Amino acid sequence: MSYDFDTLKVQGGYDASLHNNAVSVPIYQTAAFGLGDSYRADRLFSFSEDDPIYTRLSNPTVDILEKRLAALHGAAGAIALASGMAAVSYALLNAAGKGGRILTTARLYGGTVDAFTSIFPDIGLEIDIIENPDDVSAFERGLKSNTRAIYIESLTNPFATIPDMNKIAGIAHSRKIPLIVDNTIATPYLLNPFEYGADVVVYSATKGLSGHGNVIAGAVIESGKFNYGSGNFPHFERPLWFLRGTDNIERNILQVFPKTPFTGRLRAVHLNYLGAALSPFDAYLVLLGLETLSERVSKQVANALAVIQYLENSPHVKWVCHPAAKNNPYKSLAEKYFPKGAGGVLSFGFKGTEEEKRRFLAATKVFGYQANIGDARSLIINPTETTHVELTPGQRELVGLGTDTIRLSLGLESPKDLIADLEQAFKEVFG
Secondary structure (H helix, E strand, C coil), rough: CCCCCHHHHHHHHCCCCHHCCCCCCCCCCCECCCCCCHHHHHHHHHCHHHHHHHHCCCHHHHHHHHHHHHHCCCEEEEEEEHHHHHHHHHHHHHHHCCCCCCEEEEECHHHHHHHHHHEEEEEHHHHEEECCCCCCCCHHHCCCCEEEEEEECCCCCCCCCCCCCHHHHHHHHHHCCEEEEEEECCCHHHHCHHHCCCCEEECCCCCCCCCCCCCCEEEEECCCCCCCCEEEEEEEHHEEEHCCCCCCCCCCHHHCCCHHHHHHHHHHHHHHHHHCEEHHHHHHHHHHHCCCCHHHHHHHHHHHHHHHHHHHHHCCEEECCCCCCCCCCCCCCCCCCCCCCCCCEEEEEECCCHHHHHHHHHCCCCCCECCCCCCCCCCCEEEEHCCCCCCHHHHHHHHCCCCEEEEECCCCCCCCHHHHHHHCCCCHHHE
16 A cells, blocks of 8 residues: 555554564664574675664664655665764765765755865865855856765755755756755655655754654665666776675675665665664654654744744844745745745844843743754754854855854744743843
8 A cells, every 4th residue: 555654654664563563663772683594694694685684784673764764755765874964974975986076055054064174075075065056057067077966955054945956956967966955954744855856865863853852863865766877976886895695796786786776885885884873772762753743843834933923023133034934035945845834943133232142042941042953842042153163254154144143943832932932032131
């Protein structure tokens, strides 16, 4: 049968009869799994069988999470990792290979942008940044002969801007390279990037996917439709000794993982040797969070709409950035990509001095002063001094990020109480 999203988020990827009929997904808290005998070991280590060997590479609890994420996206495969940054880093390294470049924008999580200069160049991965991602033709002009992927966020942090994903995917595919989309803020409930041309989707599962601020996790998901055998990705076509079959003949990634070459290579190379494995217990926490994904995100979107209306009428607010705000330039793209709403993260400009802004942040009681987003609790932060502190002045200018910016991540509380909390905080500062 073909199941709807809300059925898959609760039951996808799990067959209780294979797990002693446990109603809830069991936590397989073990480092290793019995190999049986040397003949079965030969099959396991030659990828002829895919049962778990060692939890760094695969684990039944983690495997169910991966299958559920793939099912929610209608995708070929997924791999769960120990953090969102591991997911981003592994995905970009996997696409680029040796000597490849990634084309992207500055409208990304601050840590990702900082990695572009502090880590990736040291290991041979060069990054090219589009200055104005609203100009889709800029992606065409930014491509180079060794560009191996385009990387964007579907709904950006902290201003909730929206790239025209479908058109950017067309540009990527015209050059036979994949489009990689960070869908962390949107979650698959609000947007499935594969429906608009994405080839790989990454998540910080720490955020909306798990939704309770109690786990660090990441995920990479692939459509299974992109051709990595075009000649642009020799690292996928090169035979490797450790991928040899039982006949001791070397094989390449495309031969061993024909349906899931991207996540297959991530598992065999990056996860295997760099080791950012997600623990079984953390996979269990993400699975629990997924069960309420639709309900949580729907409430967060509704709370965002209520708070936006309040902020737009506050004398202490310069501007509000969210596709649902008045005169927002992304309204038409939001109608195209986000008919259920453009998420629960928004930013506004504080009308006051730096000291008054800091007093305002300290005065909130319902909003927690935290750097996370997508939590069941509503959160508030000043990005320039915290989540985006790594950005240089030039990068901040590209993003449009000023020191007056305050970011909100709406949770599940009463919208009445959230608005009253902001109101009392403004009164605490301005009387």
